[in-house]
Amino acid sequence: MAAIIEVRDLCHTYSVGTPFEHDAIKHMDFAVEKGEFLGVIGHTGSGKSTLIQHLNGLLKPTCGDVLLGGESIWKDKQTTRRARFRVGLVFQYPEYQLFEDTVFRDIAFGPKNMGLSEPEIKERVLRAADFAGVNPASLDKSPFDLSGGQKRRVAIAGVIAMEPEIVVFDEPTAGLDPAARSSLLENIGAYQKATGATVLMVSHSMDDVAMMADRLLVLNEGQIEMLGTPAQVFENAERLQQIGLTVPQVTSLFLRLHELGLPVDPATYTVEGALKQLLRLKGGA
Amino acid sequence: MGNAISVQELHFTYPSQNGGNPHPVFDGLNVNIEEGSFVAVLGHNGCGKSTLTKQCNAILLPEGGSVSVFGMDTKDEALLLEIRRTVGMVFQNPDNQMVANVVEEDVAFAPENLGVPSEEIRRRVDNALRAVGMYDYRTHAPHLLSGGQKQRIAIAGVIAMQPRCIVLDEPTAMLDPHGREDVMRTIETLNRENGITVILITHHMTEAIRADRVIVLQEGRILTDGTPKQVFTQVELLKSAGLDVPATTQIIHELNEAGFDLPPDALSTEECAQALYSRFTAKA
Numbered sequence: 001m002a003a004i005i006e007v008r009d010l011c012h013t014y015s016v017g018t019p020f021e022h023d024a025i026k027h028m029d030f031a032v033e034k035g036e037f038l039g040v041i042g043h044t045g046s047g048k049s050t051l052i053q054h055l056n057g058l059l060k061p062t063c064g065d066v067l068l069g070g071e072s073i074w075k076d077k078q079t080t081r082r083a084r085f086r087v088g089l090v091f092q093y094p095e096y097q098l099f100e101d102t103v104f105r106d107i108a109f110g111p112k113n114m115g116l117s118e119p120e121i122k123e124r125v126l127r128a129a130d131f132a133g134v135n136p137a138s139l140d141k142s143p144f145d146l147s148g149g150q151k152r153r154v155a156i157a158g159v160i161a162m163e164p165e166i167v168v169f170d171e172p173t174a175g176l177d178p179a180a181r182s183s184l185l186e187n188i189g190a191y192q193k194a195t196g197a198t199v200l201m202v203s204h205s206m207d208d209v210a211m212m213a214d215r216l217l218v219l220n221e222g223q224i225e226m227l228g229t230p231a232q233v234f235e236n237a238e239r240l241q242q243i244g245l246t247v248p249q250v251t252s253l254f255l256r257l258h259e260l261g262l263p264v265d266p267a268t269y270t271v272e273g274a275l276k277q278l279l280r281l282k283g284g285a
Numbered sequence: 286m287g288n289a290i291s292v293q294e295l296h297f298t299y300p301s302q303n304g305g306n307p308h309p310v311f312d313g314l315n316v317n318i319e320e321g322s323f324v325a326v327l328g329h330n331g332c333g334k335s336t337l338t339k340q341c342n343a344i345l346l347p348e349g350g351s352v353s354v355f356g357m358d359t360k361d362e363a364l365l366l367e368i369r370r371t372v373g374m375v376f377q378n379p380d381n382q383m384v385a386n387v388v389e390e391d392v393a394f395a396p397e398n399l400g401v402p403s404e405e406i407r408r409r410v411d412n413a414l415r416a417v418g419m420y421d422y423r424t425h426a427p428h429l430l431s432g433g434q435k436q437r438i439a440i441a442g443v444i445a446m447q448p449r450c451i452v453l454d455e456p457t458a459m460l461d462p463h464g465r466e467d468v469m470r471t472i473e474t475l476n477r478e479n480g481i482t483v484i485l486i487t488h489h490m491t492e493a494i495r496a497d498r499v500i501v502l503q504e505g506r507i508l509t510d511g512t513p514k515q516v517f518t519q520v521e522l523l524k525s526a527g528l529d530v531p532a533t534t535q536i537i538h539e540l541n542e543a544g545f546d547l548p549p550d551a552l553s554t555e556e557c558a559q560a561l562y563s564r565f566t567a568k569a
Contacts, residue, residue, distance in 0.1 A: 204460070206462070246462040253532070261562075
């Protein structure tokens with residue numbers, strides 16, 4: 001599989017030349033495969049938000065480069081502009097960014113800016129609304145009359161409607177209740193499956209990334225601390241705790257069981273995986 | 286001990302918006318919160334959690350029934366200031382709760398408004414910042430702090446009013462795991478060491494299990510109410526209400542369905558590990 005995103009020797013320094021000068025990202029190198037689901041975790045201030053704003057050219061690297069499909073997004077103006085449509089960013093609490101007078105028009109804003117025809121815009125709005133789980137009955141309503149959870153889905157649909165090859169979600173489930181959380185994650189998973197889009201998800205919930213991601217990118221102090229499958233990453237529970245993160249509760253349980261001497265895999269991170277092992281253990285006993 | 290909050294036959298409906306239907310929330314809710322307790326309130330969005338907290342310090346008033354705060358009826362306008370001073374509120378987004386450019390000035394905001402003499406303000410601000418572990422940051426600018434630190438400043442601002450009860454509405458929703466733990470430890474200390482009654486609204490089950498008591502609301506009614514062990518062992522009921530259970534409870538529940546005989550109330554990671562360990566080693 002070819003890498004769709006390549007981040008090469010990326011640095012970003014804020015407030016250069018002032019007393020507040022701060023290196024948010026220090027020489028970062030990694031690649032994301034096409035169709036991959038990458039979870040991005042790290043403590044507050046570890047550089048997650050700075051990183052994702054580089055992926056569609058909202059921030060310009062202080063050094064290094066970002067490549068989409070092998071081509072630098074800073075090659076020329078057109079390429080940079082194209083990157084804005086190829087990579088869709090769903091910011092934290094995106095429901096605060098709604099502004100149109102109907103849900104339909106809000107979702108249509110992106111496609112309209114792409115210069116698409118009316119029928120195509122309509123088709124995309126309906127498809128995006130469906131993927132994001134927006135209630136079709138609310139398309140003619142004002143987005144401000146919807147519940148918080150529905151508003152967030154409208155904002156997500158607005159990004160998906162541009163049909164980006166890569167969608168980046170910054171804490172999509174923050175503040176949602178458990179039922180709304182798993183339903184939104186299901187929508188994201190189904191969207192990825194149906195479209196083959198590459199998805200990056202920034203999250204503070206280890207359980208969410210454990211459930212969804214193919215690989216995890218762990219950031220610490222503006223650098224890559226780990227990059228690997230959830231099992232490889234959660235194996236390092238102690239190190240994760242040192243850098244202000246946690247492991248899923250299942251993983252702490254299995255680490256403890258392993259320590260007590262039970263023959264279980266300490267890098268277990270889902271309830272399903274846990275049950276499979278424990279039931280096998282029963283069979284062997 | 287008496288009740289910090291006593292809710293009796295509470296009726297409340299939000300008025301209609303933009304010609305929609307009025308939205309009833311409570312239709313005869315009864316609940317008492319004992320003074321000095323640490324109570325977690327769970328429930329899906331729209332179940333009435335936030336409405337209930339706003340009833341606790343007279344931001345909202347009952348339409349029927351009554352809410353009393355340390356014996357003060359929230360409908361008595363003469364008691365309004367005293368009620369607001371007795372019950373402090375902390376909300377989800379720390380950035381919306383900062384008012385000053387220096388941490389200690391921010392914490393001093395409430396006591397200043399209450400007309401507290403300045404030497405007394407100094408003392409209260411220092412104590413409040415020590416209580417949340419942020420004394421060393423007293424001259425910093427709040428906007429340069431992390432989310433968890435800002436939220437602890439918001440809590441210090443409430444403590445400086447010397448309330449007898451603090452209501453926190455999803456205070457950790459925007460924080461990273463480290464910030465979440467800081468805030469949870471602060472809350473526990475205030476409750477255990479300073480005897481402040483704590484009402485914590487949360488979607489994180491791992492936070493709720495640290496409370497003395499868990500109340501689950503559904504559609505404005507109490508679905509279940511008890512110690513964390515009593516509440517979280519009702520796996521099916523909680524799932525039907527759209528809530529999660531801690532992974533430990535889930536694992537034990539599923540194993541017991543498959544014919545094991547494990548203690549359903551082994552909530553904490555350690556309790557669960559010990560229960561599983563003794564079960565599997567006893568058989569071997």
